[in-house]
Amino acid sequence: MAHNSATVAPQVYGGDEVAAIVLDPGSNSTRVGYAGEDCPRQVLPSYYGEYDVSGVDGNIGKRRVFDENLLYTPRGDNFEIKPILKDNLIIDWDSALEQWGDSFKNLKVDFDQQPLLMTEPIWNSKKNKTAALEAALEHFKFPAFYLVKNPTCISFAHGRPNCLVVDMGDDITSVTPVIDGLCLVKSTMKTHYAGKFLNQQLKQFLEVANINIEPSYKIKSKIQSFETPNWVAKNFNFEITESFEEYQKTRVLNEMKETLLQVKTKEEDAVAAAAASAASAASAASASAPASTTAPTAAAAATAPTAPTAAANTNSSNTNTNTNTNAVNTNATSTASGTPAAIPDASTTSENDVSDERYFELPNGLNVKFGKERFDIANSLFKPAEVPSVVRGWEAPENGEFEFKEAHNLKNDYKPIRRVRKETEQEIAAAEESTGKNSSSKKKEKSPDYRGVTELITHVLSLIDIDLRAQLANNIVLTGATSLIPGLSEKLTNDLILMNPSLKIRIHCSGNVYERKYSSFIGGSILASLGTFHQLWVSKEEYQEVGVDRLLMNRFK
Numbered sequence: 332m333a334h335n336s337a338t339v340a341p342q343v344y345g346g347d348e349v350a351a352i353v354l355d356p357g358s359n360s361t362r363v364g365y366a367g368e369d370c371p372r373q374v375l376p377s378y379y380g381e382y383d384v385s386g387v388d389g390n391i392g393k394r395r396v397f398d399e400n401l402l403y404t405p406r407g408d409n410f411e412i413k414p415i416l417k418d419n420l421i422i423d424w425d426s427a428l429e430q431w432g433d434s435f436k437n438l439k440v441d442f443d444q445q446p447l448l449m450t451e452p453i454w455n456s457k458k459n460k461t462a463a464l465e466a467a468l469e470h471f472k473f474p475a476f477y478l479v480k481n482p483t484c485i486s487f488a489h490g491r492p493n494c495l496v497v498d499m500g501d502d503i504t505s506v507t508p509v510i511d512g513l514c515l516v517k518s519t520m521k522t523h524y525a526g527k528f529l530n531q532q533l534k535q536f537l538e539v540a541n542i543n544i545e546p547s548y549k550i551k552s553k554i555q556s557f558e559t560p561n562w563v564a565k566n567f568n569f570e571i572t573e574s575f576e577e578y579q580k581t582r583v584l585n586e587m588k589e590t591l592l593q594v595k596t597k598e599e600d601a602v603a604a605a606a607a608s609a610a611s612a613a614s615a616a617s618a619s620a621p622a623s624t625t626a627p628t629a630a631a632a633a634t635a636p637t638a639p640t641a642a643a644n645t646n647s648s649n650t651n652t653n654t655n656t657n658a659v660n661t662n663a664t665s666t667a668s669g670t671p672a673a674i675p676d677a678s679t680t681s682e683n684d685v686s687d688e689r690y691f692e693l694p695n696g697l698n699v700k701f702g703k704e705r706f707d708i709a710n711s712l713f714k715p716a717e718v719p720s721v722v723r724g725w726e727a728p729e730n731g732e733f734e735f736k737e738a739h740n741l742k743n744d745y746k747p748i749r750r751v752r753k754e755t756e757q758e759i760a761a762a763e764e765s766t767g768k769n770s771s772s773k774k775k776e777k778s779p780d781y782r783g784v785t786e787l788i789t790h791v792l793s794l795i796d797i798d799l800r801a802q803l804a805n806n807i808v809l810t811g812a813t814s815l816i817p818g819l820s821e822k823l824t825n826d827l828i829l830m831n832p833s834l835k836i837r838i839h840c841s842g843n844v845y846e847r848k849y850s851s852f853i854g855g856s857i858l859a860s861l862g863t864f865h866q867l868w869v870s871k872e873e874y875q876e877v878g879v880d881r882l883l884m885n886r887f888k
Contacts, residue, residue: 332754351859352440352473354431354449355484355852358416358814359501359526362852363434366448366859370845371852373434375399377416377627378578379426380406397430403579405548407569408681412578412885417501418523419452428470435471446475446868448859450851452485453519454733456590460887461879468874475868477859478887480514482507484854485810488846489839495803497788497849499811501526504784506791507732508803516888517795520731520787524715527815531582531737537699545695546579553696560697583694584607591689591701594818594827619838709816713826716781728780732789785826792831801834809852811841 351366362371381394402412415427435442447467451460460478467476478853482496488507496507505521507514537544553562689705690698701749711718716728788807792800807827809820820840827836841847858864859880869882 339655343870351446351448353855358419366856378412378414382410410573412574437504440505442472445593447473448477448855448857450481468871474872477868481851482498482509482514485513487856487857490806494806494808495810499813506787508795520791522729522731529588531585533584538591544580548692550694555696557698560695562695591705592816593705594709594822595706596822685843713783713785715783730779730782789830805837809838812848
């Protein structure tokens with residue numbers, strides 16, 4: 332059987348052992364390391380600092396810094412913090428190349444011997460793919476290069492070449508079907524209801540309470556407080572830019588999100604309601620007792636347990652979902668802070684309400700109390716339509732649907748041949764039997780304005796071929812840093828079972844925090860270390876001979 336030379340690499344690059352470099356850019360961080368290792372060597376922020384410098388001729392130029400510590404250090408010279416990626420797409424290639432160059436230098440990369448594997452999102456543009464090829468093979472002069480899609484890497488990291496990848500990151504939540512390691516592009520859906528969506532709600536909650544976030548760099552000294560902040564500010568003899576200020580505030584919001592937010596399932600809500608009812612009954616019974624026995628003394632209040640310590644371990648390991656959130660819950664308990672003085676009076680607050688409360692200490696020493704907001708904000712990932720005005724200053728309503736501009740990206744979706752033939756026959760029969768009146772009366776069902784993560788997954792399952800649906804529903808891979816919110820995987824499982832009663836739903840997610848956050852890198856590391864993968868490398872000779880356009884059409888659809 333003759334092979335199409337346009338789709339087969341002209342020669343196999345390397346042997347069984349190739350010390351490839353894996354580059355995994357993301358909206359929040361960029362991971363760099365060696366193939367065959369289970370963890371990246373470097374995790375870099377996907378941001379850079381830029382400040383003014385005076386040249387010898389007196390002209391003002393710009394200089395960039397990428398060290399994470401320098402990004403948190405205030406300085407003059409119009410110091411700005413700018414993003415390298417947005418929505419997992421590289422928007423500043425000059426800064427990206429400079430950052431990667433520094434990273435490769437620190438890793439002591441041998442550009443003559445080591446190939447580069449780079450991950451990309453499903454919605455990556457043709458322009459960005461071209462720039463990636465030019466950067467790897469012309470700028471850095473790697474001997475070979477390959478672009479692989481993030482869901483493909485995630486599927487290999489979990490050992491499931493056939494799965495439904497749910498990636499909940501900082502900018503984007505995406506759902507992608509993967510069959511035999513190939514992504515079904517047309518069935519992919521994405522929304523912005525992800526990490527930054529939660530950050531914006533936390534920021535809005537503080538604004539409504541008239542609480543300002545004062546970043547750590549401003550604090551000279553502080554005293555813990557539960558009412559008004561008591562702190563002394565540092566004095567700077569230069570102006571702080573708005574972008575630097577916002578970057579430092581985002582750091583605080585990220586910590587707040589990671590330590591406070593929690594998702595409640597319906598079962599937990601039922602238990603909480605029963606506990607609240609019992610507490611109310613006990614309070615009513617104690618109201619008839621003498622006042623001396625019901626009023627708490629000052630000494631008792633001073634020795635009461637700390638409010639934000641209970642309920643941190645409400646989510647335990649779930650064998651059906653293959654997840655473990657105890658590590659996350661423990662972290663939440665150790666970082667949230669509170670004192671007995673801030674505990675509400677037992678006569679006005681139920682026992683359940685107290686257990687739901689958490690306190691977060693801002694850098695200026697102010698302890699902020701969070702009650703049901705911890706759950707409401709986290710649950711907005713499932714019901715974004717319930718968030719007022721879609722969160723002020725946020726994106727327009729999203730239902731996950733988007734279009735690809737590059738026509739060649741639409742050709743690689745898979746359907747079984749027998750299923751395609753059967754659908755065609757049914758369509759022909761229906762067309763012959765239907766009248767013009769019936770066909771004209773049909774109206775396309777309007778898509779909803781909002782889709783939370785559950786609706787997103789359910790809709791993707793309805794889009795894929797029926798022969799694949801059951802297999803993918805039983806192999807849902809949950810990954811991304813936002814998926815680490817305690818209780819999220821349990822609620823997602825319960826909701827999917829209710830919405831898809833005919834399917835056997837099973838969610839697979841690693842209990843290890845690093846594996847959950849770096850699944851894409853780990854999968855790329857596995858792929859690049861396989862001996863059978865070496866035939867896929869695009870060598871510099873092939874790049875020069877075939878050209879960018881044919882490579883994008885035939886090798887990087």
